[in-house]
Amino acid sequence: MRWFGFGFNAFGQIRVDGAPSKECSDTVEEVNLVTPTELIGHVDGRKRCSKCERQIKACWSRTASLHLDGNCCLGLAGFGAASEFCSAVVKESRGCRDVSISDSHLVLAFKDRLESWDLQKEDKAPSWRMEIQTESTDPPLNLPLVPGGYIATKPPLYRSLSPHLKAKSLALSGEHAVLLSASGAVYTWGLGSHGQLGHGGLTPEEEPRAVEALWGMPMSCVAAGGWHSVCISDGGDLYVWGWNESGQLGLPSRALRKTLEQQQSTQAGASSTVEAEGGDENEEVFISIQAFPALLDVSTSCEVVTVSCGSRHTAAVTTTGDLYTWGWGEYGQLGHQTLISIDEPRRVEFFKEQRLHVVNVVCGPWNTFTAVAKEEIT
Structure with missing residues (x-):
């Protein structure tokens, strides 16, 4: 490999x-x-x-x-x-x-x-x-999961978990955690200031709490970014929630679009004209924080099999063996051979x-x- x-x-x-x-x-x-x-x-x-x-x-x-x-x-x-x-x-x-x-x-x-x-x-x-x-x-547990608990990113390193959760996998960011149970349920806890816990609010959770919006839909994979979270259903659908300032959820980002417009305007020069924005019925909806899980259509022709999150970008692999990335790309982390950020999945x-x-x-x-x-x- x-x-x-x-x-x-x-x-x-x-x-x-x-x-x-x-x-x-x-x-x-x-x-x-x-x-x-x-x-x-x-x-x-x-x-x-x-x-x-x-x-x-x-x-x-x-x-x-x-x-x-x-x-x-x-x-x-x-x-x-x-x-x-x-x-x-x-x-x-x-x-x-x-x-x-x-x-x-x-x-x-x-x-x-x-x-x-x-x-x-x-x-x-x-x-x-x-x-x-x-x-x-016993089924093998992958770090950060260990028997009886998990290994945190900072001391105290060992943290216990209730055996009732029956954890299958765990994704950690610096400030929040996303747990997948053996039954496919998703639990989150930690800081929630950017909606990254998926409970609809911005408040923190000290203990694991089930993401009710996903209840009844078994999940197969979870991942955590700096301030966003994602998971994959058994059917290969991708759900996203949390902060979207850099387009890391794959949803329209006002801040990202504004930056791109400023760059394009600078490149075009002062002589270029700017089109007026349309009326309310044509105005695009932008999302800064998505506090509930939202379904993201990565590709219409295939399913998602695994996903991972960076601080402000996301990458997913499909059943066809393709890699899709989106979010902050100013270090080239999206793999599109540019330093451009994007707010929609691109192969x-x-x-x-x-x-x-x-x-x-x-x-x-x-x-x-x-x-x-x-x-x-x-």
């Missing part, structure tokens, strides 16, 4: 030119990667096969790549990746089954324990550790042109990573 990355790359977290060096670990010349570029995996200074199965997790300044072949090796890219501390962490990670990363902590999940490394203190041993016991019959043509079938997508705050397979020629 091959992985591509595009968008914010100021710390070299989208590694494209071999093993990391001390010179490129803290800064790189190319801040914006507007064209999807294949990631080259290195672990312990050795090149790994780019086609092997692996997971990608990303935060603002770093990327963690977990190679699932053999002894499950971890690779780090981005800020400080070439330091002795990160090299030590990589060696200690052998055998881990899952990983999560933030700008302050790296969490490794092993068969019998969890370990957290403080990336700011750079201690020689894990800053936190917890023994875990799982039965062979990333790069992968179609290269005859690549997109199978997965993972968004960092300001960048995007996609897993692809070669299309079969029939």
Whole structure:
């Protein structure tokens, strides 16, 4: 499986030119990667096969790549990746089954324990550790979910969850959480100032609360952005809610349209004429905050199979192997080989042109990573 990355790359977290060096670990010349570029995996200074199965997790300044072949090796890219501390962490990670990363902590999940490394203190041993016991019959839980709870993005790292929720997956932003239960119900909690909880208001929730607007419609996938949330139904429909200032919901954004109009007006010059706005019946409706889940039509010809959110952008993969992106694009994170932001889903043509079938997508705050397979020629 091959992985591509595009968008914010100021710390070299989208590694494209071999093993990391001390010179490129803290800064790189190319801040914006507007064209999807294949990631080259290195672990312990050795090149790994780019086609092997692996997971990608990303935060603002770093990327963690977990190679699932053999002894499950971890690779780090981005800020400080070439330091002795990160090299030590990589060696200690052998055998881990899952990983999560933030700008302050790296969490490794092993068969019998969890370990957290403080990336700011750079201690020689894990800053936190917890023994875990799982039965062979238990379904595997993916980070941030762990037995009995989940791993938060900031201390205290371990937070408990009620067993009645029967959590299947969990998406975390810096300020809110979206949980998917085994029955397909969606629960949210945390800060709600931008409607990101989907309960119709802007108030916070301290405990998980079911999103009533989705009740009775089983969901299969959830994702959380900086101030927005999305989920996919069992039927492949995409629902969005929260902040839409940058078009990250795929709904008409007044702020985004105004910015584009100003840019076009500047490019056209002072001699251009501006058309008058139409009457009330022709006036377009813009959405800044969508406090209830709204159905978004990504493509009329196919369904959505997986989705991921950045800080202010969204990316979705369809059953046809196409990648659609929308929202804030000023670092090239939308993959359309421009720095333009858009408020409606648009297919990333790069992968179609290269005859690549997109199978997965993972968004960092300001960048995007996609897993692809070669299309079969029939």
